[in-house]
Amino acid sequence: MKKLLLAAAALPLLALSAPSVAPAQNAxxxxxxxxxxxxxxxxxxxxxxxxxxxxxxxxxxxEAEARAREWAVRRLKALGFANVRxxxxxxxxxxxxxxxxxxxxxxxxxxxxxxxxxxxxxPPAGIQAEVVGFDxxxxxxxxxxxxxRGKIVFVSHGMTATQxxxxxxxxxxxxxxxxxxxxxxxxxxxxxxxxxxxxHRNPHTGVQSWAQGVTPIPAGALSIPDAEQLQRMxxxxxxxxxxxxxxxxxxxxxxxxxxxxxxxxxxxDAGIVLIGGHLDSWDLGTGAFDxxxxxxxxxxxxKRIMDAGRPRRTIRVVxxxxxxxxxxxSNAYRAAHPNDKIVFVSESDFGADRVWRxxxxxxxxxxxxxxxxxxxxxxxxxxxxxxxxxxxDVGAWxxxxxxxxxxxxxxxxxxxxxxxxxxxxxxVDPEQLRQNVxxxxxxxxxxxxxxxxxxxxPVTAAGQ
Amino acid sequence: MKKLLLAAAALPLLALSAPSVAPAQNAxxxxxxxxxxxxxxxxxxxxxxxxxxxxxxxxxxxEAEARAREWAVRRLKALGFANVRxxxxxxxxxxxxxxxxxxxxxxxxxxxxxxxxxxxxxPPAGIQAEVVGFDxxxxxxxxxxxxxRGKIVFVSHGMTATQxxxxxxxxxxxxxxxxxxxxxxxxxxxxxxxxxxxxHRNPHTGVQSWAQGVTPIPAGALSIPDAEQLQRMxxxxxxxxxxxxxxxxxxxxxxxxxxxxxxxxxxxDAGIVLIGGHLDSWDLGTGAFDxxxxxxxxxxxxKRIMDAGRPRRTIRVVxxxxxxxxxxxSNAYRAAHPNDKIVFVSESDFGADRVWRxxxxxxxxxxxxxxxxxxxxxxxxxxxxxxxxxxxDVGAWxxxxxxxxxxxxxxxxxxxxxxxxxxxxxxVDPEQLRQNVxxxxxxxxxxxxxxxxxxxxPVTAAGQ
Numbered sequence: 001m002k003k004l005l006l007a008a009a010a011l012p013l014l015a016l017s018a019p020s021v022a023p024a025q026n027a028x029x030x031x032x033x034x035x036x037x038x039x040x041x042x043x044x045x046x047x048x049x050x051x052x053x054x055x056x057x058x059x060x061x062x063e064a065e066a067r068a069r070e071w072a073v074r075r076l077k078a079l080g081f082a083n084v085r086x087x088x089x090x091x092x093x094x095x096x097x098x099x100x101x102x103x104x105x106x107x108x109x110x111x112x113x114x115x116x117x118x119x120x121x122x123p124p125a126g127i128q129a130e131v132v133g134f135d136x137x138x139x140x141x142x143x144x145x146x147x148x149r150g151k152i153v154f155v156s157h158g159m160t161a162t163q164x165x166x167x168x169x170x171x172x173x174x175x176x177x178x179x180x181x182x183x184x185x186x187x188x189x190x191x192x193x194x195x196x197x198x199x200h201r202n203p204h205t206g207v208q209s210w211a212q213g214v215t216p217i218p219a220g221a222l223s224i225p226d227a228e229q230l231q232r233m234x235x236x237x238x239x240x241x242x243x244x245x246x247x248x249x250x251x252x253x254x255x256x257x258x259x260x261x262x263x264x265x266x267x268x269d270a271g272i273v274l275i276g277g278h279l280d281s282w283d284l285g286t287g288a289f290d291x292x293x294x295x296x297x298x299x300x301x302x303k304r305i306m307d308a309g310r311p312r313r314t315i316r317v318v319x320x321x322x323x324x325x326x327x328x329x330s331n332a333y334r335a336a337h338p339n340d341k342i343v344f345v346s347e348s349d350f351g352a353d354r355v356w357r358x359x360x361x362x363x364x365x366x367x368x369x370x371x372x373x374x375x376x377x378x379x380x381x382x383x384x385x386x387x388x389x390x391x392x393d394v395g396a397w398x399x400x401x402x403x404x405x406x407x408x409x410x411x412x413x414x415x416x417x418x419x420x421x422x423x424x425x426x427x428v429d430p431e432q433l434r435q436n437v438x439x440x441x442x443x444x445x446x447x448x449x450x451x452x453x454x455x456x457x458p459v460t461a462a463g464q
Numbered sequence: 465m466k467k468l469l470l471a472a473a474a475l476p477l478l479a480l481s482a483p484s485v486a487p488a489q490n491a492x493x494x495x496x497x498x499x500x501x502x503x504x505x506x507x508x509x510x511x512x513x514x515x516x517x518x519x520x521x522x523x524x525x526x527e528a529e530a531r532a533r534e535w536a537v538r539r540l541k542a543l544g545f546a547n548v549r550x551x552x553x554x555x556x557x558x559x560x561x562x563x564x565x566x567x568x569x570x571x572x573x574x575x576x577x578x579x580x581x582x583x584x585x586x587p588p589a590g591i592q593a594e595v596v597g598f599d600x601x602x603x604x605x606x607x608x609x610x611x612x613r614g615k616i617v618f619v620s621h622g623m624t625a626t627q628x629x630x631x632x633x634x635x636x637x638x639x640x641x642x643x644x645x646x647x648x649x650x651x652x653x654x655x656x657x658x659x660x661x662x663x664h665r666n667p668h669t670g671v672q673s674w675a676q677g678v679t680p681i682p683a684g685a686l687s688i689p690d691a692e693q694l695q696r697m698x699x700x701x702x703x704x705x706x707x708x709x710x711x712x713x714x715x716x717x718x719x720x721x722x723x724x725x726x727x728x729x730x731x732x733d734a735g736i737v738l739i740g741g742h743l744d745s746w747d748l749g750t751g752a753f754d755x756x757x758x759x760x761x762x763x764x765x766x767k768r769i770m771d772a773g774r775p776r777r778t779i780r781v782v783x784x785x786x787x788x789x790x791x792x793x794s795n796a797y798r799a800a801h802p803n804d805k806i807v808f809v810s811e812s813d814f815g816a817d818r819v820w821r822x823x824x825x826x827x828x829x830x831x832x833x834x835x836x837x838x839x840x841x842x843x844x845x846x847x848x849x850x851x852x853x854x855x856x857d858v859g860a861w862x863x864x865x866x867x868x869x870x871x872x873x874x875x876x877x878x879x880x881x882x883x884x885x886x887x888x889x890x891x892v893d894p895e896q897l898r899q900n901v902x903x904x905x906x907x908x909x910x911x912x913x914x915x916x917x918x919x920x921x922p923v924t925a926a927g928q
Contacts, residue, residue, distance in 0.1 A: 053696045056573030064572070108528070109520030109750070112885065200664045201749075201885040225888040229750070232517045232889075285665075286573070286693070421576065421665040424689040425696075 027449055031376045034304055035442035043303060044437045045430050047075060047296035048352070052286040052425045059283040060322035060329075061093030061254040068279050072259040072295070072319055079303050081261035081317065088257040089332035091322055094118050096283055097247030101191065101222065104128060104241040107233055111226040113191060114284060115246045116175060117207035117325055120216030122189070126245030127152075127218070129188045133234040137174045140181055149186035152242050153178075154193075156231050158224065161197040164357075165350065165411030171195055172206070179219035180211035189218040189244050193227035198416035201225050205282055206419045207325050218246040256280075256321040258329045261299070263306040265314035265448065271343030273315045273448050275302065275440075278323030278349060278393055285423030289414060293433065294348035295319045301440030311448035313343070320393045323349070324419075330393040343454040344403045344447055345394040348440070351417075353410040354432040355439040357385040361404040363457045369450050373405065376442040380435055382407070401456040405447070407439050491913055495840045498768055499906035505898045507767060511539060511760035512816070512897070516750040516889045523747040524786035524793075525557035525718040532743050536723040536759070536783055543767050545725035545781065552721040553796035555786055558582050560747055561711030565655065565686065568592060568705040571697055575690040577655060578748060579710045580639060581671035581789055584680030586653070590709030591616075591682070593652045597698045601638045604645055613650035616706050617642075618657075620695050622688065625661040628821075629814065629875030635659055636670070643683035644675035653682040653708050657691035662880035665689050669746050669883045671789050682710040720744075720785040722793045725763070727770040729778035729912065735807030737779045737912050739766065739904075742787030742813060742857055749887030753878060757897065758812035759783045765904030775912035777807070784857045787813070788883075794857040807918040808911055809858040809866050812904070814873040815881075818896040819903040820845065823870040825852040825862055827921045833914050837869065840906040844899055846871070865920035869911070871903050 051071065058068040069086050076084045094117060101113035129152045134140040136157040140148075155178050159171035174192045182190040194204035201223040210216050222230065233240050259279060265272075277294020281287020302315050321329035358377055360370045374384050388406040390398035398404045410432075417423040447454070515535065522532040533550050540548045558581060565577035593616045598604040600621040604612075619642050623635035638656050646654040658668035665687040674680050686694065697704050723743060729736075741758020745751020766779050785793035822841055824834045838848050852870040854862030862868040874896075881887040911918070 049696070053693060054571045054700075056571065056693075107518045107520065108531075199890045200666065201888065202665060225886070225890050228890055229517060229520075229888070232513070236518075422689070424665065424693070426663045426689050426692055 027446065028372060028376065031442045031445035034308055034445050035376060035438045038301065038304055038438035038441040039434050041300055041434045041437040044296040044300035044433050047299060048288060048292040048428060049425060050075065051292045052288050056286045057283045058279065058281050058287060059095065060280040060325045061091050061256045062095065065256060065280050065321060069257050069259050072279060076259065076261040076299065079299065080306060082264050083260065083262040085260050086257045087260060087333065087336060088255050089328065090253050091256050091328040093251040093254040094325070095249055095251060097121065097249060098245055099220070100126065100245040101220065102243050103233065104243050106238050106240065111230065112201045112203055112223040113220040113244070114203040114205045115248045116179065116205055116219045116221055118209060118216065119219040119246055119248050121247045121249065122218045122245050124247060126243050127188055128241060128243045131230065131234065131240045131242050133231065137178050137181070140178060143185065145185045148182065150188050152244060153182040153187045153190040154230060155190070156193045156227055158193050159195060159197060159415065161412050161415060163410055163412050164408065165414055168195065168415060175206050175221065176208050179208050179217065180214045183214045183217045187217060191220045191222050191244065194221040194224050196224060196415045196418060196420065199224055200422060202420040202422045204419045205284055209326070218244060220244065220246055256328060258321050258333050259319040261317045263302050263315040264310060265312055266310050267312045270313045271341040271454060273313050273344045273444065274318060274342045274394065275315065275346050276318035276320060276393065277347055278329065279319040280322050280324055282324055282419045284419065284421040285417070286425065287423055288425045288428055289351040289417050289423050290419065291323070291349050293352035293428070297348045297433070297436045297440055300437045301444050304441045305444050305448060313448045315444060315448050323392050327392050330396065334396060342397060342402055345390060345397045346405050346407065346443070347391045347394045348407065348436070349391050349393065350409040350411055351414045352428045352433045352436065353413065354435045355380065355382050355407040356410050357383050357408040359385040359388040359406040359408060361388040361398055361457050363403065363455045365455055366403060366452065369447070369452060369454065373443050373446045376446055377439055380439050382439060399459065401459045403454050403457055405443060407443065409436065491910065492836060492840065495906045495909035498772055498909050499840060499902045502765065502768055502902035502905040503898050505764055505901040507543070508760040508764035508897050508901045509894050511763060512752060512756040512892060513889060514539065515756045516752045520750045521747045522743065522745050522751060523559065524744040524789045525555050525720045526559065529720060529744050529785060533721050533723050536743060540723065540725040540763065543763065544770060546728050547724065547726040549724050550721045551724060551797065551800060552719050553792065554717050555720050555792040557715040557718040558789070559713055559715060561585065561713060562709055563684070564590065564709040565684070566707050567697065568707050570702050570704065575694065576665045576667055576687040577684040577708070578667040578669045579712045580643065580669055580683045580685055582673060582680065583683040583710055583712050585711045585713065586682045586709050588711060590707050591652055592705060592707045595694065595698065595704045595706050597695065601642050601645070604642060607649065609649045612646065614652050616708060617646040617651045617654040618694060619654070620657045620691055622657050623659060623661060623879065625876050625879060627874055627876050628872065629878055632659065632879060639670050639685065640672050643672050643681065644678045647678045647681045651681060655684045655686050655708065658685040658688050660688060660879045660882060660884065663688055664886060666884040666886045669748055673790070682708060684708065684710055720792060722785050722797050723783040725781045727766050727779040728774060729776055730774050731776045734777045735805040735918060737777050737808045737908065738782060738806045738858065739779065739810050740782035740784060740857065741811055742793065743783040744786050744788055746788055746883045748883065748885040749881070750889065751887060752889045752892055753815040753881050753887050754883065755813050757816035757892070761812045761897070761900045761904055764901045765908050768905045769908050769912060777912045779908060779912050787856055791856050794860065798860060806861060806866055809854060809861045809868050810870065810907070811855045811858045812871065812900070813855050813857065814875055815878045816892045816897045816900065817874040817877065818845065818899045819871040820874050821847050821849040821872040823849040823852040823872060825868040825921050827867065827919045829919055830867060830916065833911070833916060833918065837907050837910045840910055841903055844903050846903060863923065865923045867918050867921055869907060871907065873900065
């Protein structure tokens with residue numbers, strides 16, 4: 001990568017983590033020792049490098065995702081994990097086709113566009129229509145059908161980079177629901193300003209689902225410079241005509257799958273610690289940040305626990321399939337394992353930059369456990385935050401009361417690359433990746449070895 | 465733009481440029497006054513915004529470049545210039561076609577490629593061949609024909625960003641001559657690592673010319689992340705097979721043209737000050753840095769001189785056509801104007817970031833003139849450098865001894881965008897653009913109004 005964002009707080013503070021001496025602190029000392037060793041980790045980068053190079057893009061339900069599963073099985077077995085296996089499931093598959101946009105008049109030129117997940121298709125030669133622009137999803141919602149009918153809707157509002165990525169939820173609605181709103185009003189198609197924070201001509205794709213009864217229409221995202229270009233054209237006040245060609249296809253039902261591996265625990269009654277990320281990626285980039293990083297970090301940390309001797313609890317690493325297109329892998333996994341005693345969940349799915357905050361969802365009885373994790377993480381520059389929600393793949397367990405920790409990563413530049421062709425290995429900062437592995441190793445060491453029972457948390461709104 | 469590179473030195477130092485009082489310094493005082501007013505310029509940005517939005521890409525010899533000429537005439541007339549006109553010429557025209565690259569084995573995935581100027585074409589379905597990689601042009605040159613024959617050559621060496629852009633000359637040889645070297649050795653095609661300094665999936669195109677007697681082959685550039693991906697694959701030691709589709713076409717002879725405008729001088733015998741940039745752009749971006757900036761800066765500065773009253777010398781602003789593909793516009797201009805008394809030339813063609821150095825090519829007799837220009841520029845943070853060469857469009861005049869100044873711009877990020885889809889308006893920092901206009905205004909004020917004769921410089925190696 002070109003611009004290193006150093007995990008500045010991590011290294012100087014390690015001097016504070018002197019070896020513990022009191023016998024009661026043996027477990028903590030072990031966590032600290034493993035944590036500090038993990039700051040030299042190379043396994044996570046090797047997994048990322050291998051997966052992004054040897055497989056590259058791996059769209060859910062495609063042959064590329066199947067190759068990724070085979071790759072994952074080989075790698076996880078080579079790393080020494082137990083019970084490495086693929087658990088298949090079926091799912092509907094959508095794939096990208098041709099993608100072209102051009103302004104026909106008054107300022108003829110090409111624009112860079114990509115289809116959103118589940119987009120409808122234009123005819124092969126495309127459609128041509130006037131563009132009607134809206135500054136926000138709300139403005140589109142407020143528009144009369146007559147304003148929109150037969151036109152190509154353009155929604156231009158843009159998100160801002162923040163450390164916690166919190167603008168994605170709000171502005172992402174233009175992608176998630178904008179297409180259905182436009183279709184209901186009779187639009188010929190919709191193009192949105194990419195939901196991202198970069199200024200490169202790489203559009204951001206992402207899933208959207210058609211609301212009940214809505215007819216799919218072509219739905220794309222313009223790169224941010226192209227969206228700004230279209231805004232400048234519209235501001236001149238003359239009618240702007242676009243030709244748009246998007247020819248994605250639905251392939252019907254195909255097989256996808258989750259890849260599972262385990263670090264065997266010594267105490268089957270203590271329950272399972274389930275961690276992971278997702279193996280699938282969008283098809284435009286090689287899925288480095290999203291989410292080779294997550295599967296690499298979680299596996300590298302679990303391996304460190306395994307190599308240090310069997311933990312009390314079994315650690316189950318799941319590399320979920322088909323997260324990007326709707327969480328099919330997570331849903332299939334829960335359906336297939338209704339009776340597994342999963343007492344703790346955590347996922348990594350926000351890139352490869354440093355962990356800066358620990359959010360938790362524990363029962364009051366497990367407060368001492370949370371305190372010990374926080375103590376092990378503080379020297380890495382990680383503060384305590386609010387309530388853990390668990391993310392797309394493990395969120396359902398959290399919502400049912402299973403204990404969880406979210407190791408929140410710095411998302412300042414995450415939406416520069418997210419779902420774009422630019423999500424590639426060169427963006428990864430190996431030092432920040434290592435800080436992630438150290439944080440996960442410390443957390444797993446404390447949680448998997450905790451002597452107390454890990455109990456269900458009360459289900460609160462924060463976990464919803 | 466996202467990351468402002470401030471013209472940090474410019475503003476604080478302006479306090480040093482107190483109004484001159486001595487009568488002999490009237491001309492200098494005028495230059496300083498115009499310079500400081502130009503730091504509030506909006507004309508240059510308006511030209512850039514208009515040209516990049518209303519025309520966008522404008523490849524030499526195409527209908528888009530013709531529209532750009534018509535646009536330029538309208539804009540230059542509206543700004544009040546005299547003798548605004550198009551001077552047409554004919555030229556051979558090459559245009560891009562389909563562009564696709566994919567690794568067939570052992571790691572199937574798409575790569576991002578673009579054709580280099582004058583690339584040969586593959587059949588519509590592409591060609592498929594093994595890739596043979598070289599770390600440098602020199603390594604390719606040293607390779608046996610047997611190593612290369614029938615294969616797709618890949619040259620991976622990469623340039624580094626520097627303030628003066630000086631790595632472009634050395635590493636650019638892989639683009640300029642690599643295709644001919646590969647063809648001579650019997651390669652099926654060549655792809656190079658883009659000659660650039662970014663890490664985005666936007667390849668850098670650029671012209672290359674086939675050496676005498678060499679058969680054109682398909683010649684492309686991979687984006688830098690894609691080139692690094694291919695390097696990682698090759699390092700694994702297994703044969704790598706690529707399918708490459710590039711279908712550019714030669715359209716034969718078409719019309720291009722230069723756009724000319726003047727600020728009328730009071731003294732026809734004092735000779736003409738000829739300045740400009742180039743109107744054409746590569747077709748992938750909207751040609752903001754390269755070179756809407758140059759035509760905008762030079763015209764905005766000339767307008768400021770015009771609006772302050774007629775200068776002694778006529779300032780002729782030329783927006784050259786077809787610079788990118790071989791300097792056809794400049795060649796045609798010189799051929800059409802063999803007897804014009806051009807006493808000074810200067811061009812702007814290195815983006816929109818701040819001027820940091822003044823290079824000169826003057827006869828010894830004109831040293832006082834050079835000193836006065838330097839004095840007017842210093843408060844903008846501009847140092848004196850070495851010998852001026854003049855650049856692609858006015859270099860031939862400099863080589864014949866015509867006096868010249870190069871206002872060297874900060875090129876640290878120039879090759880992040882140069883010849884890529886990313887050369888768009890959002891990258892422009894309006895403050896740095898204004899510093900350019902101020903520097904050009906000061907220089908023009910001094911040079912166009914100089915009372916002494918501007919004489920020919922000795923022709924030295926530095927001007928070659």
